[in-house]
Structure formats: structure tokens, C-alpha cells
Amino acid sequence: MTVHNIRVGQSKRGDASDGTLAEAIGGRLSRVDGPAKITGAAKYAVEQQLEGLVHAVLVESTIASGKVRVIDAAAAEAAPGVLQVLTPDTIISLKTAADWFGTPPPDKPYCPLARDITFSGQHVAAVVAETFEQAVAAAALVKVSYDETPSIVDLSDGKAGDGIPIDAMTKEWGDASTAFASAPVRICAAYNTPREYQAPMEPHGLVARWEGDHLTVWEPSQWLDGMARTYAEWFGIPFGNVRLVSPYIGGGFGSKALALSHGAVAACAARMLRRPVKLVMTRPQTFTGYGGRAATRQTVTIGADRDGVIQSIVHRGVNETSMDGMWVEPLGSVTSIMYATPNFSSKQNVVRVNSVVPGAMRAPGENPSAFGIESAIDELAYEVGIDPLEIRLRNYAEQDPHAKKAWSTRQLREAFAAGAERFGWARRSPEPRSMRDGNQLIGWGVAAGTYPVRRAYGEAVVRILADGSVEVESSSIDMGQGTYTILAQTAAETVGVPADNVVVKLGDSRFPRAGVTGGSRLAGVMTGAVYKAATSALDQLVGLAISDPRSPFHALQANTLVVANGRIASPRGDGPDVSIAELLNSVGRDHIEAKGDTMPANSTAEDRYKNYTTIAMSVPHTEGDYSRHSWCAHFIEVRVDEDFGTVRVSRVVSALDSGRLYNPKLAESQWKGGIIMGIGQALLEEGIVDRRHGRIVNDNLADYLVPTNADIPDIEVISVGIPDLHASVLGGKGVGELAIVGIAPAIANAVFHATGKRIRDLPITLEKLI
């Protein structure tokens, strides 16, 4: 049950940037968890080896709609090694938990195994056996019969209808329809994105163990405290009785923030059998065990004058949700802020289909929203004969057009300039199909992206230990984005010790709390919390050194002291110079500890609980006088084989404004990851649904295609951000989600420039181009 201590010293240093030491905030320190992951020493959640561990395997529905008539488990129960077959009739009853907003749940039981089937792939039973192989074999023996009813498999189904209006998504100002009708230039087009999947390398799964009324869950998690709350509410036990452990996460992309029904099944099985239970989804199960990105439909109409200046935008969006859950993918989020327009209208419906409830996937909302507006403005550019970059500058929003507030910072003009310069945009030949190399048509496209600065709360403990090392603890997590590393940098710089001497402990819900790791908010929140805790620990250290009669500095009667590189001295260097360890020894202390958080002053215990276990109290990005967002501009070259319609992205230059970067090396890596995921979205990714029984036909990584190395060219990323102290304590904005936003339209725009064909349905597969 080790929590993994990450020492900076195990890691190779990155290059210093701008004269900053690699290990200070803003330095290019390499990922401190890298060696553990590469050598296999990093132990992932389901690798826990526990005494008496048994294995659960899920049985899923093979119809999309109907009722389970009967589950015949006799053969499975008689199979070797089988301990229990869980069905809706045999599984213990749970309470319904609050949703992630903390909305009080209905007072009714919750059963993670379904009697009423609303999608194909729904969990209907589970088999627990002594070994994994026994459980797999027995699960295949469970016979489920159904009374099937007609289903609506996706948005294109004739029975799907117009859906439910979501009034909270309506954004309007001016008189958009009148202005559109009188505009001299009018663009109207429909843009579609398919169901897409997060496809993390590590599948979802967990190990659950009960000790009396205490539950420990080892599970990859983007939100320990939120998931621990859900488990506690399901089982009706105090929050403090649930411990979630998740030191490493093999990719989340939004899919690992919530406790899901398979987790409930495993925890129930562990309780019923009084043995620890391991349950890991198969790869096909990850396509229905939780939701990917909802399929979306948008229409974007733009009215403009002949100079390309926008007069009106009318936007209508639809996303799919499940029959019994509600997911809203905010499709007007980029549409409403990217360009200045005097008249605007955006409305959105959701349509119920027989699917698992869709979920968060890298930049939910902004990503499909940008595909609509950034394609549409490109269409407008060709319509009025203006360069696609120039038209974006002509319609530049000098303030938030929706919130009518000043931007906290918006380096988008700088992003356009830096990206265009580096890409060589000025050399672009404007006509479609005008650039060619043999059989290949070459196209250059541009698109912008944005993501709001979501802000929430976190707390951290910083300890200065007797040996002079520093320990940081937080229940936040590192799913590859670099939390271990930047928190080590923050503590090292703030206290004044080498980063080698900092140990960061994450991923255990017993540690000081943190809200969800999602919406690109964690770095800003946690560097702030660690900065505050470390500052407070440093103040205690200096205070002790000045005031304790046993301190070598006592006689100096100094007002302050300097701590640097693990040593304490007076600012003028005229007194003693001792190590932190020597000082603590001299004053008889074995450690100094301080807690810091980013909560408002006077927060109650209840406020804190709500802040860390729900998203109800996230701070709006337009709070106060400013509207806070990250921004980016993508410049992309594609080559399209004219005969085959195959598209290859051959060059990417992206300029991004994420504010201050806590570690440029890690930020660049995340940006590139987002760009690669965007290339997959543009060209490859689509969940294909069988129209008869609603099953995902390509529910595996051979058939659901994500890019390989050979699909990805060299990617150049340029940081154009400046510190934004309205966004976070240390001036950073969001990094993780930003870069995927705008990639798909940049590619579609480049494909249009190459071929003269406008593809408005993702992905851009070859039959759409031949």
C-alpha cells in the first residue's frame, strides 16, 4: 500500500529556458515520474496484489432497448472457481448518490446492474471467481434473455426527433435573424461530429477492499475526493470511511473523473464476499462502460458585409444524450466569444438515444463548437475573397462579446502573428487546388481555439523535515500532465531548496483535498495551494531561526533571513550560514508543517467539503471584471492524394497563449498531445454504431483508429502567453485542453484549400474526397 514518493533527483533535467533554472517554476524540469513509468516501477491501481484477491467480470446487454426477461446463471454458478454471480436480484442494494454538482439525489435505491436496458453494452450481471480466467469463462455461460423494444441508435435515426431545448445554453444579443436577413453576404452550413472515445491506454478498473465499514478503492481517478464521496453515498457510510488510492493514471482525457457503475459492482462484490475484488474492463467494454464525446450537429449562419465584417451569427446545436442521463456538450461556447458580432443567437437541444450517457472528453463543448465556427468563418473568407487569417483579424473580439467584459489576457493576435510568421503563411497561394506536388494536392489551413480558465480549489500540506528535505502532500493526481513535477518545482523555489530535496505525494484521498482534475484547472489551483503552504512553512522556518533562543541567528536580531539552496543566511551574508537540517536540529524541531489552500477566507467545513467533492462551487471564468480564457492559433499543411482521397498532415505550427507556463517542457508536451488527438479526431476517429442493435462495431483499438507515430509530422509549438494574475495565483491559464480546440477545423480548412471540397462531417475519410 505504498504511496509513491517521487524524488526529483531520479529524473534527468530538461534544458533551462530563459535563464530559469530547470527546477524553478518556469524551468524545463523533466517529468519526475518518468523513470518510474519507463522502468515499470510505477504501480498502477489494478496492479495491487492483495491477500485473497478475487476477480469480477462483467456481463453486458446485447440489445439496445428492452427489459431483461431472465438471467440464467446456473451454468456459470456451477463453473469451476465461481464464487458468486451478481444480478439485479442478487446484488446488494445501494443508495442513489448525488451527481457531480452535488444535487441531492432522489431517495431511491441504486442498482448498478440493469433490468431495464437503455443501451447495448449495459452491465446486466457480473461473475466473481477465484481467478480471472475462471471468471471470464463463467461469464460466457451466463444466459440473458430479453424482451426487446425498438431503439433509437443515434442522432440520424428518424425517430430521434428535435430533442429537448436546454434553455441555459441560450445566448443572445442584438437581433441576429433580422441582421442576418439584411446582410449582403450570407453563409449557412451544417457541421457534424461523431461519437468519439477517450481511449486511454490504461482501461478502467479497480480493486476494492472492505475492512469493516471502511472501503479502500485502488482506481485510476481524475478526482479522488469526488469519487470517494460517491462511493460513501452509495454505501451509506461516512465520507471519511472511503479511501481512494490513485498514484498513477494511464490516461484519462476526462473519462476517469467519476465513480461509475462498474466500480459499484466491484465494491458490492467485495462487500458481499468479504474479499478484495478486482474488476478491469475489457477494451470493448470501455466503449460502453462510460461515455465518450457525444455526437453533435450544428448549423452556423453568418451574415457579413462584403469586407467580411460579421454582422450576425445564428447558431443552433444538438448533441446526443442517453435515455436516462443528461449530458450537455456546450456547442455555443466558442461561437459566442471568438469573433466580435453585434447580433448573436445560439440555442441548443439534446436528443435522447439508446447510448450510455456521454461524458467529458478533452475540451468538451469547445472542441466541437470550434469545428463549427472555425469552419464557417473559413467558408466566409472564401465567399468574400479575403485571406482566412485576415478575416479573423478583421473580426477580432477586443472584449468578450458575450460577457461584455475585458479579457484578462488575450494573446490571440500575437498567436496569429507568431504562427503565421513561423509557418510562412504569407507565401500561401489563395486559390483552392493551386498547390501541388505530383499526385498530391497541398493545402494550408488556419483555425483558432480557446478554452476558459476554470478555477476551483485545492489544499496542500508542505513539510520541512529534519534532514532539510521538503514533502508535499495533496489528493490531487498526475495523469501524465506533470503535477508531480510542477508541484516539486513550486515547493523547491518557494522554500528555497533544490528540487532534488522535494518529495511530492499525490493520489491518496487521505491527503489534503483537491477538486476535480479536469477543465485544465489543476495546475493553477495546486501551484497556488502549494505556493501558499510553502510560503507559510518558510515563514515558520525563518520565524524559528530569528526568534528561537537556541538558533544561531538569535543573536543577529535580524528582521528576516534568506533561504536558498537548502541553506539559511542573513540577507547581507554577515552572519551564520547553516543548512535547514542544522537549524532544525539546533532548535530541537523534527519538522515544520504548513497547510495552504486557495479557498476564500472564512470558508466553513461544509464549504470545503462541497468544494472538493462537487463542482458546484467552481468559480465562473467571467467572475468580476474579467473574462479569462486561453487562446491558440493553428497553422496546418495537409497533403491529399488526389486519386485516393487520403489525407496526411504534413506540417503543424501552433502558437498558444496559456499564460505563464510553470514548466514549458511539460506544457509543450501537453499541447502536442492535444494536437495529435485533434489530428485523430479530424481524420480517423468515429464510433460506428450498428443500426440494428446499437452495438459499437469498432469497439477495439484495431478498428477505432487513433493516430500512430507515422501519421504525425513534426509539430512546432510556440508559447505567446504572458502571466495572467487574474487567472491564477502564479499567472498560468489552462494548458491540457486548449491545443485540441481548433485542430479539426484547421485540417478541414486545409483540406478545402487543397481540394476545393468542404468537409463538414468528421472524420475526413477518403470516400468523402474521391
Next chain:
Amino acid sequence: MRDFDYIRPASIPDAIAAAAEPGSAYLAGGTNLLDLMKGGVTSPQRIVDISRLPELNRIERLEDGGLRIGALVRNADLAHDAAFAKAYPMVAEALLSGASAQLRNAATVGGNLLQRTRCSYFYDTASACNKRVSGAGCAALGGENRLHAVLGWSDACIATHPSDFCVPLVALDAVVEIEGKQGRRHVTLAEFHLLPGETPQRENALEPGDLIVAVRLPAEAASFAANARYLKVRERTSYAFALVSAAAALVVDGGKIRAARLALGGVAAKPWRARAAEAMLLGADANEATFASAADAALADASPSGDNAFKIELARRIVVRALTSAQAGTPERLPALPASPFSNIPGARHDA
């Protein structure tokens, strides 16, 4: 547990005797079989592990100028055999365009011939599939069938054979050497794979116990070395099965085509030798008009089995490009992205 017997025979006759029992399967590289077993698609009662049989992993030049490739030669070893790649460049290119480096290191020559279709409904045990359960029906027909067959399919099965390797092999008149209860026999690769007809569960000419021991290339196969290409169109640049592929080999003399070989992949339940097109090419001028006529001839009998009419036009275009590329000459070095239409992009990486 799904129990099965595991047998590791010491000799080929022992292997054949063991595998002649019903419900047996040979295990070589295991790159396909183990996936199918894990997914419950196939559940052999007896695994006969031939991976350590001694005499099956050799590449031998034959006295008549032909080549004999042992059934256990790994895909990667064959593709990287310099003499082999020089004599049969389009076969090496096809091998390197398939799967991933890890899979090519494990997969064998014999296993490549026997790999099962990638039809999603074959893999989905909740769906009807005549290959899995004879007479159950074909869920792909009327299902999601964008990738399915356009040649040689039947109402019982519209699946395709996924191999790259087999496409140039069938073009070069490869012969499968089979050891069985009745001794050794030779079957041409063209006759080895069967079209589905009413019996899609029967995919090839093997009888129970039959073991592929080698694949032979006749002497003439090396005569195309100067003008031979394999071209593969797929959704992503690496680690993807062919939507459509083509192997084209020519002997051109004074602008006239003296010999021609053409085969298509990804279009049928077997690697598809385009003999009518070859006949049209023979003696004709090597130019684009000839190649276009050959492409029309190659696809003359094609028809969509579902939502896949685009594959017919795509196949025509690939035939023209493959023939054009073959005429232009085999490249000095294998392209960085083998078989890719994008292999000429400067800086393309050889990490497919």
C-alpha cells in the same frame, strides 16, 4: 476456465497426428489465434504448438531457381532478408506495410496465410456469422460494411481476407506446400483460399491435420524484380489493414509489356489475382490508357456488398497507380513508409 490441451510435438508427423483430432488448432506466432481465443471467437480444445519444430524456419534457394520459405519464418525476418527483398521487392514491401513491428517479429509465413477476417461481426460473438456458426446468417450483410468485399462475395459472407503478404505472393504464382495424413502436396496460393459461396466457414484447402510447411516461389517470380510495387491504401499510415491494396509487376521491353502480374487485396475473401487484366496488359503499350483499361478489366465483376461502392472506384485507381509505379521501376531502397502513397514525402519516417 476454458480448458484446452496443449501439445508440443517433436516432429511434423507427430504434429499432424495430434492436429487431426477434431477441435485442434496449430499455434505458431499466435498473433491472431490468441486474440480470437481471448475474445471467445474460437475455442479450440487442443492447441498443437508447432513454434519449436526445427526444420520450418529456413529460407532455401532451390536448384530450379525458385525459393522455398519455411512456414515458421517470421514476417520481419523474411522482409529484412536482403537477398529476398532484392529478388521479390514487392513481397518485402507488403510484409513491412502490415501490422506493427512487434507483430511482424512474431507472425509467421504460414500463419499469415491463415489469418482470419477482420469483419467486426466475426469478432462480435453476439452477432450472427456464418464463419463462426455455419448457417447462423451474416450480420455484416445489411450491417456496417464499409470495409467489406466487392469481389467474389456471397449472401452467406461478405468478409475480406486481411493479408498484405498474400497479395504479391498470389501475383507471383506462389505455391503452398502442405504436409498431411496422405503425405506432402502442393496447392497454388490462387487455389488455396476459397471464396465463401454457401460454405464461408471453409476458408482454404486444408484438411484436418494439414500443416503448411512452406511457401514456394517459382523461378520466374524473381524476373519482375526491376518493376514491382505493392501499394496499400489504408485509413492511417501504419498499423491498419488495407482498405484496398494492389501488387503490380511488369516486364517492359521497348515500351511493350512482355509480362504482367496483378493482384488486389482487401476486396475479397481471398487475395484476388486479376488474370483478365493481366491478359489485357500482355503485349500492350505500357502507358496510362493501358493501365486504365486493365483496371476496368480487374474490377469488371465487382459489385458493392453494402455501403462500399467507393472501394470499387478506389481499387481501379490503385491498380492504375500500382502499375504506373511498377513501370517507373522498383525504388533503389524500400520507401520509408512501405506501400504508402505518401512514401515520397520528404522527411517521412521509417517508423511504420
